[in-house]
Structure formats: structure tokens, C-alpha cells
Amino acid sequence: MPVISRFLGIIILMYWRDHDPPHFHAKYGEHEVMVSIDGKVEGTFPKRALKLVLEWMELHKEELIEDWELSSKGESLKPIAPLE
Secondary structure (H helix, E strand, O other), X not given: OOEEEEEOOEEEEOOOOOOOOOEEEEEEOOEEEEEEOOOXXXXXXXXXXXXXXXXXXXXXXXXXXXXXXXXXXOOOOOOOOOOO
């Protein structure tokens, strides 16, 4: 599972050939969530960290969609800039 971004202790990953809907995974310590690119969240995450992940997602939706398309083909994913 390729890491596509890291910021403030949060790791953003996307699996190759994962199931629909388009989504990514975020890890923070022992917490992990799956976030659909439309904003639906599954799993538990500290509120502040989740807010940062959702803010990052809004800034990088086009890049996330591009990486989702690459991952569906099993191709290398492009890194996405961290939240600053």
C-alpha cells in the first residue's frame, strides 16, 4: 500500500486495485479511517486529526482522483503535497 502523503503524524495511503467507491486510508497512531473522496468517513480518528485529513482532501481532490485511477490500473501513484 503506497504512502501518498505524510503530515503532522498522519499517514495517507491508497491501495492498488482497491474496491469502489474511490477512497484513501489515513493512519494516526493506532487509529485508521477510510475516507471516500466524496467525504464519507469509516472508522475512528481523533477529531482534530480527522479535521486536518478532510481539509487536506478538499485541497487535493483532483490529485486523489488521479491517484485512484492509477491505482485501479496497478500503476505507480504520485505523491501529494502535505498539509502546511
